[in-house]
Ligand SMILES: Nc1ncnc2c1ncn2[C@@H]1O[C@H](COP(=O)(O)OP(=O)(O)OP(=O)(O)O)[C@@H](O)[C@H]1O
């Protein structure tokens with residue numbers, strides 16, 4: 001059975017356009033079909049201010065993978081694209097986060113669903129609203145009523 005998942009992508013090191021497009025094309029495979037992509041947004045760093053501007057994007061996929069298998073697929077792509085885990089919320093070539101996986105809830109250290117900071121991050125909410133304007137968030141709030149914090153600008 002295929003389920004709908006929203007995935008957030010972020011990068012603030014090197015060729016940010018390259019990392020976003022490589023991540024999306026690496027994710028797209030028979031078990032993870034990319035169904036929708038937001039535009040790319042430039043955003044001010046959230047959480048740890050003293051770092052380069054990010055480029056962010058949100059995609060919708062349909063997957064047959066269970067949540068942890070999908071997370072591991074995302075982490076493999078992060079590694080292939082040179083992601084190093086140094087500073088929490090610090091600079092990275094690519095970060096791939098599971099935002100919403102169908103209506104699943106998970107509270108383990110390895111996987112939290114929905115993503116815990118979903119509604120606080122404008123760099124997630126704004127591109128997510130672009131591809132899913134009628135979405136009711138897992139909290140029950142319609143996405144049109146949620147702002148998130150931080151400045152984001154579409155690149156196109
Ligand atoms: N929904 C999720 N999506 C991606 N990783 C998650 C999720 N929930 C928990 N994790 C775990 O978070 C750990 C740390 O992830 P990461 O280094 O990307 O954090 P971060 O990007 O600095 O912060 P944030 O998770 O707030 O965006 C990973 O090892 C992963 O197992």
Ligand SMILES: Nc1nc2c(c(=O)[nH]1)N=C(CO)CN2
Nearest residue numbers: 010043044045046054089123
């Ligand atoms: N604007 C922006 N800020 C961030 C981002 C991000 O992708 N975009 N990712 C972070 C760690 O997940 C921390 N802060």
